[in-house]
Amino acid sequence: MPINIPKHLPAGELLRKEKIFVMEEDRAKTQQIRPLNILVFNLMPEKEKTELQLLRLLGNTPLQVDVTFLNTATYESKNVSKSHLDTFYQTFDEIKHRRYDGLIITGAPVEKMQFEDVGYWKEITDVMDWADQNVTSIMYICWGAQAALYHHFGIGKFELPKKCSGVYSHVITDLTVDLVRGFSDEYVAPHSRHTSVSIDEVRAHPDLRLLSYSDDAGVFIVQSKNNKHIMITGHLEYDATTLSDEYFRDVEKDPENTEVPINYFPNNDPQNAPKNVWRAHSHLLFYNWLNYYVYQETPYEWHFVEENIEYHI
Structure with a gap:
């Protein structure tokens, strides 16, 4: 099934080249089907790259997905044009009257700051509190995961002696949980964070x-026991070259203190092109989330919830 995206979104053409079934809004409206409505609160600086990464994963399931992008109203992004934001993004005030089946809150380049010192922290917490009542399931990524652990569960973060950057091996504590169904006993995933x-x-x-x-x-994957909150401290959505781009960016800023990402470049040589060795688990994680925690749990029409009628897709 297709992923529905705003008309003329730049990521659309790249997704089509990758043979991902993309449907723009005008055509989607003619389909006699109830799509899953997914809200993406994109806090990453290079928003177009993150759009492509997430849309690629959301579009690789049998489910029809309608995506809305959310941006902060209290902070002006510096790495994306205002016209792109005005065309493809909405603010919280514009969408808070709606209900959504799923929400993704991305990472943000503010992890060394105390949460309360982040300029848009109030806006983030307003969205998280609103989502508790208006979204079926929420996935938080990297800093977003740390923000959720702090706001909802009182668990703070701490700064690491050096940046955690690279591709690391992980284990699963319970393979019977739906979110990690089909995962290998051990698998690898990228991390890129200072806390x-x-x-x-x-x-x-x-x-x-x-x-x-x-x-x-x-810590990598944490789930609330009511299944509503899913926190991912790393970046399974990353492309093969994302850590490389970050590494060379940091080398330009601070060559003496920038270390090569762990287990990433072949032979630990930054001149060698890295390979994506986590792709299968990336798709599996998003597939499991959309299937088990969104599709199978969300009401067919949200007003049935308000009337206390159980009516599922």
Whole structure:
């Protein structure tokens, strides 16, 4: 089934070249089907790259998905044109009257700051509180995951001695949980962050379930026991070259203190092109989320929830 995107979104042409079934809004309106409505709160600086990464994963399932992009109203992005934001993004005030089947809150380049010092922290918490009542399932990525653990569960973050950057091996704590159904006993995934959260605090929290972790990179996948909140501290959505782009960007800024990402470049040589060795698990994670936590849980029409009538897709 197709993924529905705004007309003329630049990512659309790239997705078509990858043979991902893309349908623009005008054609989607003619389909006699109830699509899943997914809201993406994109806080990443290079928004068009993140759009492509997430749309690629959301579009690789049998489900029809209608995507809306959300941007902050309290902070003006510097790495994307205003015309792109005006054309393809909405603000919270414009969508808060609606209900959504799923929400993705991405990472953001503010992880070294205290949460309350982030200029748009109030806006983030307003969206998270609203989502509790108006969204079936929420996925948080990287800083978004840390923000959710802090806001919803009182677990803070701490700064690492050096940046956690590379491709790390992870294990699953319970392969019977639907979110990790089909995962290998061990698998790899990228991380790119300066902060982390305590694995002991996560394990001890009565409302959380630690699903996956790395001996080297720490906490990776955390799920609330009511299945509503899914927190991913790394970047399974990353392309093969994303860590490389970040590495060379950091080398230009601070060559002496920028280390080569762990287990990423072949032979640990930045001149060698990296390979995407996590792609299968990226698609599997998003497929499982959309299927088990969104599609199978969301009401066919949201007003049935308000009338206390159980009516599922």
